[in-house]
Amino acid sequence: MKHKQITDKIGFEQLNESIEDDLIRLVTRGMARKNGGSLDDVESYVLPLMLTRWNCFLLAETGLAKYYKEKVYLTLATLLHKYGFSDKHITEKALEAIDVLNDNVVLSDDFFRKSPKIKEFLKTKPTALKRKPSRQKNTTFFRANDLFSINIDGTYYIAFIHKLTGINESPVIEFYDETFNRPPKLEDIKTKKARGQQYNDGMVHASKFAIYGMKYQPDLANQIHLLSASENSVMAPDSSHLEESVGVYTVSNLFTIQDTIRKMFSEQRRQS
Known part of the structure; x- marks a missing residue:
């Protein structure tokens, strides 16, 4: 049994690609940090960040497509195993998912026949990677002037896409100075005031981020929900109250931006 045989039988190419892209980004950074001496254990770095993102779906109770959660657990467990990791809870949920998918005849007869082998394979100890995985191509389906929310630990932050880097590589975003404890709608946004970032000079500067x-x-x-799609730039945040930006934008990704957001908003709360 091989990992690709399992994901092929699940038959959800975009889900597989999305989870694998996230894992490759985290594993590559984790291995680099371990080789540089700033990290002892790659798994303890990868899993919490991965779950902060995917728990936005796994812990949701509404708005779920039928049997999608089972496919996510099974794909996640399979790809974690492929990259040398294993999480007891995720593996158990994946084994349960196999039964649910079979009981409801969601996947193929071949998946049903191979299910005992898949279960045994996922319960085996994964082999740790010896080299960094190949980097994936950076692409985004978001567009300039899109407005979206991002969920981090149950707090929803609002951001605006000013432009895209390269040829549809990554959105360059700026945050609004407003948060929500529930999924917001466009009409919930009450301010166009931008949220800035505090630098070593003690001043709060306008800040944009390219999110790979x-x-x-x-x-x-x-984790990310579109609120308004590519209409015009009228919703761009107003950063006139902030100091001038330090550089054009900061290069980031869906995982490193998490701590940046927490710091941006918590620091300025202490000041207010």
């Missing part, structure tokens, strides 16, 4: 890995729309992890 922000690919699918709709987002298969349920």
